[in-house]
Amino acid sequence: MTKKQWQHGSYYGYNKKGCKCDPCVEAGREYAETWRQRHLESRVLIHGRLVSTTLKIHGTCNGYTNFGCRCISCTAANTEAVLRNRRKKNDSKAAAGAQ
Ligand SMILES: [Zn+2]
Numbered sequence: 001m002t003k004k005q006w007q008h009g010s011y012y013g014y015n016k017k018g019c020k021c022d023p024c025v026e027a028g029r030e031y032a033e034t035w036r037q038r039h040l041e042s043r044v045l046i047h048g049r050l051v052s053t054t055l056k057i058h059g060t061c062n063g064y065t066n067f068g069c070r071c072i073s074c075t076a077a078n079t080e081a082v083l084r085n086r087r088k089k090n091d092s093k094a095a096a097g098a099q
Pocket residue numbers: 007008009013019020021022023024
């Protein structure tokens with residue numbers, strides 16, 4: 001019975017083992033940054049908008065936020081999400097007052 005060897009300060013430790021020690025968190029942060037950078041660099045300018053070429057599904061705020069996609073669908077989805085969050089905040093305030 002051999003356990004898979006892994007080292008701290010690796011994305012594996014952070015992601016698979018859920019380790020929250022400093023080197024692992026740093027590795028996870030770096031991985032996310034590299035991942036994000038790769039997607040941001042793959043964007044192309046279409047009709048004056050930066051559009052992601054790696055994003056599969058457009059029209060989500062994930063596309064807008066994480067992929068940096070600024071196509072009309074993703075921008076609209078993000079705007080909608082921002083408005084919804086604002087409304088939700090107001091709603092919860094109202095609900096808290098009502099209860
Ligand atoms: Zn660790």
